[in-house]
Amino acid sequence: MKIGFGYDIHPLQEGRNLILGGQKINYKKGLAGHSDADVLIHAVMDALLGAAGLGDLGMHFPDTNPRLENISSMIMLSHVVTLLKKVKYKISNIDATVVLENPKIADYYPKMKKNLSSILKISESNINIKATTNEKMGPVGREEGIAAFCVVLIEKIV
Numbered sequence: 001m002k003i004g005f006g007y008d009i010h011p012l013q014e015g016r017n018l019i020l021g022g023q024k025i026n027y028k029k030g031l032a033g034h035s036d037a038d039v040l041i042h043a044v045m046d047a048l049l050g051a052a053g054l055g056d057l058g059m060h061f062p063d064t065n066p067r068l069e070n071i072s073s074m075i076m077l078s079h080v081v082t083l084l085k086k087v088k089y090k091i092s093n094i095d096a097t098v099v100l101e102n103p104k105i106a107d108y109y110p111k112m113k114k115n116l117s118s119i120l121k122i123s124e125s126n127i128n129i130k131a132t133t134n135e136k137m138g139p140v141g142r143e144e145g146i147a148a149f150c151v152v153l154i155e156k157i158v
Contacts, residue, residue, distance in 0.1 A: 004051025021112025
């Protein structure tokens with residue numbers, strides 16, 4: 001078994017859709033980035049790549065690649081799952097935290113879990129998503145951005 005930890009943060013920006021866990025969230029701003037800037041999925045991918053010793057997001061999805069501009073993070077996650085299979089790992093479970101002041105996202109958890117489960121090919125019961133605020137401190141607390149943390153457990157396929 002191996003454990004991986006992931007982190008991502010993106011600034012909020014007018015005129016963009018807010019996508020978290022592959023789910024469009026009703027909010028006045030979205031996350032800025034080269035892709036759809038889904039911090040939740042980016043933290044999951046970062047954790048998975050780290051656990052398997054496969055580098056980081058920038059190695060696999062450089063923001064200098066024009067083909068990746070506005071790409072869905074769900075497509076990127078699918079690629080990471082393929083990489084894990086090539087090195088013979090399966091995902092045991094995922095625990096992720098989204099850090100944001102607004103909007104409140106608890107009502108979206110079931111859809112997010114379903115989205116992740118469909119790509120990761122693991123049961124929704126092995127995926128946990130939660131959110132917290134930053135108590136109005138720092139850039140996240142000032143509602144300048146959204147961050148996400150993730151811990152994953154992977155196992156070697158025998």
